[in-house]
Amino acid sequence: MGIKRRTKSVTTMLSIFESGEEALSVVNLVERLKNQMNKTTVYRILERLEKEGAIHSFSGTNGLKWYAKCSQCTAHHHNDIHPHFECKDCGKVECLEVNIPIPSIEDRNIQSVDVLLTGQCTNCMI
Amino acid sequence: MGIKRRTKSVTTMLSIFESGEEALSVVNLVERLKNQMNKTTVYRILERLEKEGAIHSFSGTNGLKWYAKCSQCTAHHHNDIHPHFECKDCGKVECLEVNIPIPSIEDRNIQSVDVLLTGQCTNCMI
DNA sequence: TGTTTAATGCAACTTAGTTGCAAATATAAT
DNA sequence: ATTATATTTGCAACTAAGTTGCATTAAACA
Numbered sequence: 542m543g544i545k546r547r548t549k550s551v552t553t554m555l556s557i558f559e560s561g562e563e564a565l566s567v568v569n570l571v572e573r574l575k576n577q578m579n580k581t582t583v584y585r586i587l588e589r590l591e592k593e594g595a596i597h598s599f600s601g602t603n604g605l606k607w608y609a610k611c612s613q614c615t616a617h618h619h620n621d622i623h624p625h626f627e628c629k630d631c632g633k634v635e636c637l638e639v640n641i642p643i644p645s646i647e648d649r650n651i652q653s654v655d656v657l658l659t660g661q662c663t664n665c666m667i
Numbered sequence: 668m669g670i671k672r673r674t675k676s677v678t679t680m681l682s683i684f685e686s687g688e689e690a691l692s693v694v695n696l697v698e699r700l701k702n703q704m705n706k707t708t709v710y711r712i713l714e715r716l717e718k719e720g721a722i723h724s725f726s727g728t729n730g731l732k733w734y735a736k737c738s739q740c741t742a743h744h745h746n747d748i749h750p751h752f753e754c755k756d757c758g759k760v761e762c763l764e765v766n767i768p769i770p771s772i773e774d775r776n777i778q779s780v781d782v783l784l785t786g787q788c789t790n791c792m793i
Numbered sequence: 794t795g796t797t798t799a800a801t802g803c804a805a806c807t808t809a810g811t812t813g814c815a816a817a818t819a820t821a822a823t
Numbered sequence: 824a825t826t827a828t829a830t831t832t833g834c835a836a837c838t839a840a841g842t843t844g845c846a847t848t849a850a851a852c853a
Binding site: 598604605606626654661663666 | 765
């Protein structure tokens with residue numbers, strides 16, 4: 542049970558994710574939406590959108606929470622194992638459409654895989 | 668410049684890492700050492716030990732900071748690319764001695780790789 | 794149009810982690 | 824052994840991310 546009502550705030554949030562290709566930190570969203578909705582509302586809408594499978598979340602380098610809408614985000618299902626990339630120079634975070642093969646681990650039941658790559662993005666490599 | 672003086676607090680901290688094989692969260696360390704040293708001291712000793720290469724740090728599922736001393740932790744150098752495993756049932760976190768091959772990513776300069784696997788550990792699989 | 798239930802705002806709170814500064818202590822020099 | 828000096832620690836106050844409870848607002852559906 543994710544989003545039940547298409548409120549103005551939900552629409553606003555979704556349009557932000559539709560328009561861009563990058564990931565967005567919650568901190569960034571709270572800041573940029575502070576005139577349009579409450580901090581708590583930002584957190585709760587993101588939570589519901591993720592539960593629905595519209596977006597997915599992950600942790601950045603400093604433990605901050607990020608959200609992104611990627612091509613693999615499908616309703617009611619989210620089982621992508623793509624890595625996330627954080628540019629240490631400009632701070633940009635994005636989903637990489639690359640498959641990371643995880644070897645089977647003995648004696649353990651692996652249920653989720655999170656891969657965070659850090660380095661320089663295309664612009665900052667120069 | 669990591670540890671300069673072998674204080675009682677530093678010795679205590681190191682002995683904790685020597686004795687166990689698991690990773691330890693900062694929260695856990697602050698709690699278990701609260702009668703022996705200040706919270707700030709815990710944070711600072713861990714920071715210095717990591718700078719020295721005696722231990723290494725990483726983020727757990729909720730963005731919490733964890734530290735561990737693994738076989739690959741060597742003085743003045745720490746370039747292991749092993750995954751970390753967090754058991755969602757009992758909460759145990761550990762380093763896995765497995766190599767995760769990261770494919771080369773075009774147009775990006777990858778400098779660090781963090782892999783967090785979540786699932787059930789040996790004990791909790793039953 | 795009214796009723797129900799989900800969603801929001803607000804304020805207060807929790808928790809992880811940080812900072813500045815004075816006091817304490819390990820280590821090196823005398 | 825004593826002193827000097829630079830590192831380390833404790834403390835208290837702070838910052839920032841994220842959460843909670845509750846009263847109010849507003850979708851959606853009959």
